[in-house]
Amino acid sequence: MGASWSMGPTYLVRMTEEPLSGGHNAHEVVRIGDTVHRRGDGNAFAVRVLRHLAEVGYPYAPRHLGVDEQGRDVLTYVPGETTDHPSQRTAGAYALGGRMLRDLHDATAGHALAAGRECVLHGDPGPFNTIFRAGLPVAFIDWDSCRPGDRLDDLGYLAWTWCVQSQGHVPIDDQARHLRELRDGYGDVGADTLVAAVLRRQTELAEVEAANAADPRHSAARRRHAEWAVAWATGDRDLFLGHEHVFRAALR
Template sequence: MIEEPLTGGNNALEVVRVGDTVRRARDAGAEFASQVLLYLESVGYPYAPRYLGIDEHGRDILTFIPGNTTDHPTQRAPGAYACGGRMLRDLHETTAGHVLAAAAECVIHGDPGPFNTVFQRGMPVAFIDWSSSRPGNRLDDLGYMAWTWCIQSQGRVPIDQQAQHLRELRDGYGDVEPEQLLGAIVRRQTSIADVEAVNASNHNLTATRRQHAEAAIAWATADRKLVYEHKALLLSALA
């Protein structure tokens, strides 16, 4: 079997393509993720790879979904933000009340950024890297998605364009109050900054991992500053 290393997702694990499948090293979230993917397949949720078991090397086997991830609005087609919002809402609605959600609202993806979304011709078609999925609060998931898809202090994206993308994503997801959504965005940004601050000072981690933490802190704090500076505009777009 020819193994082709895959890049584009937001993880540091071994991920390779073998024919029409993806082989992914298992981590702490692998068992729960496999249960989620099997359930989603059973109910026909179309926006996720199918789980096919474990290979001879102890890696998860998933169906390969052709396409690419994105990191800038110019790589996304009109309608992409609303479509992404609907994909996330469908996940939350599909898992609400299920045993996998435990006592929480639903199962959340946990990391539904554009770096963990496969796009085809600029339109999102599937979420990948489900190892962060867990029982949770749907607004936490939406806040992270809204941040990572719509808010960026880098890349020279005009703020009014960012506000429009935020509106489109929120409208695709469904009715969420503007203050609630911005609050969820800031909470996720703050959480990332706080967690990575601990990692950055942990000298038991590798130098590469600490550098990653420093970059994550800079990313989260710069984007949070942008939200604070343009809060009135963002709220107006969401109204």
């Protein structure tokens, strides 16, 4: 744990840096008071997106406050925790997650940031990049993957990572119900369209990470992570395909 110094009204105030975990990123992230300081990849696009979302009043993202003396992005701190199992979420969580994503897409549709695509995507809106309080989602974090794109790419990934889980002993009927609740929160998406989007995102991730796992230019740690990601994506895809009729029935 480190420390930084902030000038108060008449004296120096020592501010403790608290390392933060969670999310699917490998960047340095620390909390200092009510702010998060994050050393990322200098993603100017993400900064522009966060500033636009602040301007239009989108409430489900941290605010970008600038850059500190070490070159780290400074964001507002959003209290809460990430989740990795339905037992950590409460009634209404899935519908609200779908609504949060829909509001993001609507807030960026037709904007210059969308660069002629449907909207701006979060890019990685899994529950590991979502802050929850009292079992309900309150904000998406880790915007490094945001980019112009098609809504279904984001929705398919959200639906998969929030609702389809081959680990953790989650009953299939519960997973299907969560998928329906999330789809209803997002709105205007048919069963065939959403099922195809989920399968596409699972397959895409498995293929990309299989290539990363075989790439000797990556570190051993990165290749191990890629192997884990392939197993995760293929395991969830196998479960989804094996019970596709249950998921489709819930979406009708």
